[in-house]
Amino acid sequence: METLKKYRAAGGGNCAVRNVLDRLGDKWSMLIIIILGHEGTMRFNQLHHGIGDISQKMLTVTLKILEADGLVVRKVYAEIPPKVEYSLTERGRSLLPHLEGLAQWAEANMQGIYASREKYTAGV
């Protein structure tokens, strides 16, 4: 009961770990962190057009959250037209290997998972 105890001691639903992980569970955070981790520094429209299927609104919202959590730095250049560059902070870079580990696991296992899903729905 070690894990359960820890979880309940941490306040169950108010568990701080979950509070942190919940943010990463949204639709775009992980992808943006991984991309920024690989590309280094990117401008807003570079991310926007690069990802392609993210809306302008969700990109700003997600970047704002990542910035608030100290995972991404936003560097504004006082130019017209505007120029803003995004990159990972040290904290963001420390998260990167974990997300890549997850992504690699998903890539390695998605075949089997798809097979399981089909088998499961077929059996029901």
Place this chain on the structure above:
Amino acid sequence: METLKKYRAAGGGNCAVRNVLDRLGDKWSMLIIIILGHEGTMRFNQLHHGIGDISQKMLTVTLKILEADGLVVRKVYAEIPPKVEYSLTERGRSLLPHLEGLAQWAEANMQGIYASREKYTAGV
């Protein structure tokens, strides 16, 4: 542009990796996998009462999804009252270290993240 190319080549929003990871991003999957990973085998009510703040419905739904993805095995005993045991599959166990890595990262960084959030909201 390596990551972006891969992402777009994989179909952007239909990216298989994301399809797999989206499931883990829900409210309960990660927690259940981690708990099952530590406890080994648990019955339905053991999980239910243990977690405490999960509804009966969400526990069944989440377990069903994890079972469909081949991450959890469900073992039914032909008894009255019913007895069902849940445990991780080999695939589920292979995911465990990645989730624990994430959880440990979150635990190690939540202080700093909270500080960043406060600083950020104060600055706006």
Place this chain on the structure above:
DNA sequence: AACAATAGTTACTTCGCCGTAACAATCGAA
């Protein structure tokens, strides 16, 4: 004078995750 480029913001709407509460099935026990 209108337009292009960049980086957003805002209002409106839709979608689906999740919670709540009641119900289902089955047998033994009081």
Place this chain on the structure above:
DNA sequence: TTCGATTGTTACGGCGAAGTAACTATTGTT
């Protein structure tokens, strides 16, 4: 015969995440 134990299922509804489209701001360009 009603209750309790265990593992669910179902109907209903709220709320927040996310999409769409229009609008803003600023300056140089045509």
